[in-house]
Amino acid sequence: MKVAVVMGGASPEHDVSLASGRGIADAVTELGHTAVPLVLDRSDEWADGLHETIDILRSVDVVLIGLHGEGGEDGRLQGFLEQLKVPYVGSGVTASAVGLDKNLTKAVLSAHGIPVTPGVRLFGAETRDAEGALQKLKAADVDFPVFVKPANGGSSFGVGRATDLASLGAAITAAAELDPQVLVEKEMIGREVDLAVLQFPDGRVEVGPALEIISDPSQPFFNATAKYDAESATQFLIPAPLEPELTEQLKRTALEVFEILGCAGLARIDFFLPADGGPVVNEINTLPGFTPASQFPRMWAANGYSYADIIGVLIDTAVAQR
Structure with missing residues (x-):
């Protein structure tokens, strides 16, 4: 079969995705199929160009997605492939999102x-109000220490541990740089x-x-x-x-x-x-x-x-x- 392997992307997991994609492409070749690497750059642009990539995707038998995080794991690429009627590996749009x-x-x-892990979600102005976040944690019966993370992401990028109000504010700020939604969870x-x-x-x-x-x-x-x-x-x-x-x-x-x-x-x-x-x-x-x-x-x-x-x-x- 002709197998497209999508990798890269704009998320902080870009380099991890490239490593995953290279491993997948090597395995596809080992299995006797033809691997067709397709790379999204850090600006989320297709390295081969959008129209050329669409033509390539329509010519393959199946797509293996080596993307991680936003753009690849959140349903957007899955929806794109659904529109093109191209079979792909993994969960569909809803489960991915x-x-x-x-x-x-x-x-x-x-x-x-x-x-599940106890915690609270912060969004918008809440991510700029550490004192308010602390009150929200108390209302949820969550005490320090806590872990702070982007709500959408992986590989522990943007994740921090907080033990007091000052470190909580710093961790929320760091996580909010990667995602407008931030989770604060009990350690x-x-x-x-x-x-x-x-x-x-x-x-x-x-x-x-x-x-x-x-x-x-x-x-x-x-x-x-x-x-x-x-x-x-x-x-x-x-x-x-x-x-x-x-x-x-x-x-x-x-x-x-x-x-x-x-x-x-x-x-x-x-x-x-x-x-x-x-x-x-x-x-x-x-x-x-x-x-x-x-x-x-x-x-x-x-x-x-x-x-x-x-x-x-x-x-x-x-x-x-x-």
Whole structure:
């Protein structure tokens, strides 16, 4: 098949996306297909030109999206491809848009009885009023320390930790530079565990082995440096050392999240396991990082699937469903 691989984009995850795209394109070639790389530059312009890109997209059999964050993971590219009637890998417009918006995701999951990280959303003038934000946190029964993050984004860009009013104001300002919506959430003391969901061409959906993150102790939290720096001491434990009952609970919840949000193809669901309570959902990634060293392919490797195997499943599923 002729497979377009879209990468780059204007989000802060541009370089991560290029790494994902290169890995995906290599796997497409390894599988015997023809890879057609398509790059969006940092201004969100197609490197080959808009009209030329449309012609290319209309000529391919399927599109693999290696974009992360806004522009690629929020439904905009999916809607563009829907208009062109081109099959693509992953969730559709609605699930993508909801999945990237962390506040909306939490609202939907909470409405279905799924525990999520406690916190508040700030918008507009609220992002310039740290004292007002503090009062909103108190009303929600959320105390310091807290994490502050852009509501739409990933790879921990713009994420900060606040322990007092001054650091809260600084963290909100930094997050608001990347997104007009800002989330301020309670710090969850405990373990971080991720699960990978994969859909197969026959429609069945499976969950891979759980992964536990042991973040680089030299970093304040699992930030972009801990995730991507070649010198990072971050460790991924696969399978996560969990009790069988807890593992099954997390898998059931991951599948439930996938189905509630109407996802397709793939997703990574991230959990916190607080020391003082049951699991809570942190967020979902409908287009998780896909470099060969990323968590999603690592989890499936523990189940015997090579990187190219996963790409093959994603391609076949997209073609079968669309």
